[in-house]
Amino acid sequence: MSKLHVTTSVNGQPEEVLCEPHQSLLDVLRDELGLTGTKEGCSTGDCGACSVTLDGRLVCSCLVLAAEAEGKEVGTIEGVANPDGLHVLQQKFLEHAALQCGICTPGFIVAAKVLLERDPNPDETTIRYWLAGNLCRCTGYDKIIRAVQDAATELAHEA
């Protein structure tokens, strides 16, 4: 099987990779590009640990073929913090102890960031439904929801 040549952009950096036709975006991010912040919990689209953005849209990278990233913008957890420091969501996850083991955290932060970009003032129910594709087995979600609410409030103040 010959490899595919994929030209894409990851966190604003142009990337070129050779990948197998069957390889998922998740595999390529982790194995070829060394971006292991995106996690694999199921590879069937059920846990959200692999959440990334593709042209700004939230996707499970385990369900996207790497070849589909051709010409697109990929955003991963590694691109969430900015040069002046942590993103507000990252800061709020820390302050609220919204992570225990932390394996789900990159996925939640990537997903929550997309939510706040679309809806800067979501209510609790909206947050819960938006994040329903991300599993966390440790926290019972309480502190995650509070961290997202608090981040929304802070972003609103900054704006």
Place this chain on the structure above:
Amino acid sequence: MIKVVFPDHLMPNTEGVRETEVDCDSYRSLVRELEKRWPGIEDVLAKTAVAINGQIYQDAWLETIEPSSEVFFMHRIEGG
């Protein structure tokens, strides 16, 4: 004299005795005395937890035992 109580699962090692009294002042002397009565029990007790006056020890080797204490052997607890 201290009161010593064995759980069900140890009674095959004590000829069916559930409760006994032993004159001793430390966990080590207790085990020595029990081993004298029921040879082989020391090895079994090494895998057993013990409560001395309510305080649970997975390993009580260094403990002293006050007179008129109560000693309960029990399953070792593990955990998740």
Place this chain on the structure above:
Amino acid sequence: MAEAHDLKVIGTRPVRPDGVEKVTGRANFGADLYLPGMIHGKVLRSPYAHARIKSVDVSGALAMEGVLAAVSRSDFPEETDDLGQNVIARDKVLYHGHAVAAVAASTPLLAEQALDAIKVDYDVLEPVLSIDQAIADGATLVNEQMHTNGDASQPASNIAAITKFERGDAEKGFAEADVVVEGEFRVPMAHQGYIEPHACTATINEEGKITVWCSTQGHFDVRTQTAAILGTSISKIKVIASEIGGGFGGKLSVYLEPLAVKLSELSNRPVRMVMNREEVFRATGPTSATWCKAKVGAKKDGTITAATAWLSYEAGAFPGAPVGPGCMSVLAPYDLENFSIEGLDVLVNKPKVAAYRAPGAPQAMHAMECVIDDLARELGMDPIDLRLKNAADEGTQAPYGPKFPAIGLKACLEAAKAHPNYTAPVPEGCGRGVACGFWFNIGMQSSAEVLIREDGTVIINEGSPDIGGSRASMCLMAAETLGIPYDRINAHVADTESTGYCNMTGGSRTTFATGMAVVQACEDIIAQCKERAAMTWDIDADQVDWDDGQAVPKPGVNADVDPLSLADIAKTWGRTGGPILGRASVNAQGAGAGFSVNWTDLAVDRETGKVDVKAYTAIQDAGRAIHPAYVEGQMQGGAAQGLGWALNEEYIYDDNGVMENAGFLDYRVPVASDLPMIDTQIVEVPNPTHPYGVRGVGETPITAPLAATSNAVRDALGFRVSELPMSPPRLLEAIDSQEG
């Protein structure tokens, strides 16, 4: 022990030291390690739940290009224990998914394909798939060598062990009762459901020195287990614990590590093995399905006169269901004179069960707390009042023998009664259910080394993998003890060759036992600092105090000197004897039992059978909360797992013993939209054996939610559903049969 009002940093909520790594994706978990030349291992798993292996032939796989090694049972020592037989099947495969062989190849896909080229010849046997089947007369035997309680004078049996606890005379107690209630309950097999699948990488050098990186709750245990299964010495193995993406008891035993080491040895390459989610469900340890009967009798005033419990637990393919702790916890919240408890450890052709958060307690306590709830109903008493009337307290003889030292059950019950969520009326259309929770907690062995940098900042080295913020707790206890700011301290989970021996992170022991070692190691630092200060000042060490992070002369000592901070002492340590490091090791005893009270308000949709959890409150005695946010997190996480188990989670098997729902789509754990906020209240009845009063908090949280949820559904529906999970189809069926 320090009083709460004297504490400066304990009880605050700082950011955890490993936090930034974890919110930025930098932290390395089990599957995140890449080594040059690394290849990929995969496991061939049994397609049958029960079969004799006639032969295994891996030559076809080895002949494939890109396949660098293959192993089967013949590559491992024949003498092995249950764990070894679970890691690779010997004579028989004992459950669907049991490992039979493994290969390593240049890519994961190739390794997967090579599995098809392995030939295994099986003699298929009838599987034993439930307790009912296993204990029936003439049942097929999972293990022909198994005799109940090892009594070879009796015929072989699927019942590995029967445990009994008795006190007083239960029959007499029932005869004295005004009211007797009883029930029979089933709780399904459930999985810990950690989001990170098992993963490891192993490599071996020319001298036979093995290094294993893995996600585990106990890297020292990985070393012991791997050495035993490979028939090698622990001195040849170094284990480095990666960050761990959840464990809950499920990452205490090895599954992959011995296979990865063997494949590495044969291929002379680093080998990485990562399970997929399906393998995690089929072949790692879930917890026992149970069938329990409980009965209680009481006087009209609520005094319980007798209780009995019959608890049978599926062990999976090897003995060792957590039925012992089930028996010991089932009546732990109560002060009773007459009871009898019997527990059965039953073999079935399902995966070997592993610990799952308070192993054995949730199932047994579910049965008893449901019956206690029915008793309250019969007596017309408030369920908390009934429990308060019979609650165990300091001095109560626990059902498992000893007398309780100071415990917080009554404090939790009283806090519950006064809680606004309890005094508020049950919302229209909802039911409310209450239950008590309990776990023993353990101590065990831990070590800690405290290193001082030249600038007086502090590094803690310890051996407890951090699953939920334990590094933060260690730093808080060290900051409190040393009297220095939290942010000058970092904690590090060191590998098996860089810190003293340490038992696993489990049994709710880390903050208690490893914390105790850290506190003692800091005290060692303080003692040395006092000596260095005394040397500097030309006075005796016993004339020096340690006050607020500084050495000062004791009151009344005539020395006109400035206090010396850690940084001051570090600056001149070259002339007072060299660098300073502290150390301590403990075999911690007296972990202190943890009690809780939980309640929930929920509504049941009678059309769909769906349960809507409206509110959940958990109150728990933490002894003392070092970092309250992480204590609350344990309580909330345990409640969520318990709600999932009560309402949705279960292993569903077909008649051949094949799990039908081995994925997160069909094994449905709670998601954010399933749950409300989970309110918590921490009660603090300090544990006298810990320098700051800590009790374990990790496991108690899952012991009450099953029964609290069952009792709330009972309240909402007006009748009891005794089989979990109370999933929509099951509730609908129950509603239909009540109405029809």
